[in-house]
Amino acid sequence: MNMHSATDTGSSEARFAGAHLTDQRGAAAVKDFQQKIPELLQLERLMREHGNWLRSRCETTLLYRDQHFPVYSLSLGAQSAKAPTVLFTAGIHGIERIGSQVLIAWLQSLLERLQWDAELQERLQQVQLVLMPILNPVGMYLNRRANGNGVDLNRNAPIDAEGRVPVLGGGHRIGAFLPWYRGRRQGQMEAENIALENLLRxxxxxxxxxxxxxxxxxxGMRDRLWFPHAYRKQAIGNIAEYLALKTLWERSYPNHTYIFEPQSIHYLSHGDLWDYFYYQSLAHQQPHFLPLTLEMGSWLWVKKRPRQLLNAAGLFNPQTQHRHSRVLRRHLLLLDFMVSAALNHSNWLPDAARSQQLKQRAQDLWFD
Ligand SMILES: [Zn+2]
Structure with a gap:
C-alpha cells in the first residue's frame, strides 16, 4: 500500500475556545449556522463555558463559498505521554449528524459532572480524552455525506482494497458528482483528514x-461496532485484543446488543481511515491501537416512522424528539466504557498464551 506523510498545516491553539472565529462571524453567518449547523455553535459554546477543563484547538479552517468552517479538536484529562488515550471522532459523513450530536451530548454530561464529581476528576488525571466531534463541517452544513470538495472522507485515505469492493460504495475515482468519491489521486488526503492525522500523531x-x-x-436494524480491516478479509494483527475488548464489553453489559465484528465480513472498501491509521500506529511502534467505528442502525428509526424515507437526512437521523433523546442516551454507557477500558487496559489485555487462544477463536468466528 502507498502511504504519504502529511505536513503540519499550522493549527492554532485556541484555549479561549474558538472565540476568534465566533467573533469574526457576522450576524448573517451566525443565523445561517444556527439553521444549518447548530452543532458547531453548540460545541463552541461548550468550549467557551468550560475552558477550565477543555483544551481546544482549531486544527484547520476550511473555506467554502466565502464562509469559514473551523475543525476543532478538544482534549481533556491527563497530558502525560504515558496516559492511555481515547479518541472520539464524529461527523466524518456530514449527513450522519446524529453521531456528532451523540458525542457532543456525552461531552456536555462529562463537563457538567466534572463540576462536582471528584471521582471523575480523579479518573481523568489518568486518561487522556481527545475529541473531534465535527470532522466534516462543510458536509454537515450542506447536509451531505461528502466534504466541500465532494470527497467521501472515509474513502480518502491512501490505501487500496485487496479484493472486490461494492460498485461506487467501496470508493471510486470517477468524479465528485457521484457519492463515495475517493478524491482525484492517491496520496493526497483532504484537509480534514490531514488535520485528523496531525492530531493522531x-x-x-x-x-x-x-x-x-x-x-x-x-x-441497518442494529447498532454495530466495526473494527479494521476494511481493505481486506484477513484478520488484523491485534485481533486478539479486539476479541478481548468485545468479551469485556459483553460480559460487563450483557443487555446491550451491539454487534461487534470486523468490517470486512460485510464489504471491503478503499481508502478507509482506520485501516490507514492502524498501519500508521505500527509505523510509530505503538503497542496497542484499537479503532472502532460505531454504526448506529438507522432503520430502527425509519421502521417506526416510514415517512422518514421521504427525507434524505431522515435515513441517517432520528426525526422525532423522543426518538432523538433516546438515541442521545443510548450510547452514553458505551462511551463511558471505552474510557474505563483504556484506563484499565493492563487488567484485560491478553497475555501471549491467551492471545493465541483468542486468535484461534476469532478465526473461527469471522474468517473461516
Ligand atoms: Zn458514515
Missing part, C-alpha cells in the same frame, strides 16, 4: 495505549 499514536470511537449512522 501529536496526541494519540505516541501513547502506550489508544482506542478510537468513530461515530456514524448507517443503514
Amino acid at each position: 501529536r496526541q494519540v499514536l505516541n501513547r502506550p495505549f489508544a482506542t478510537v470511537v468513530d461515530l456514524h449512522s448507517g443503514l
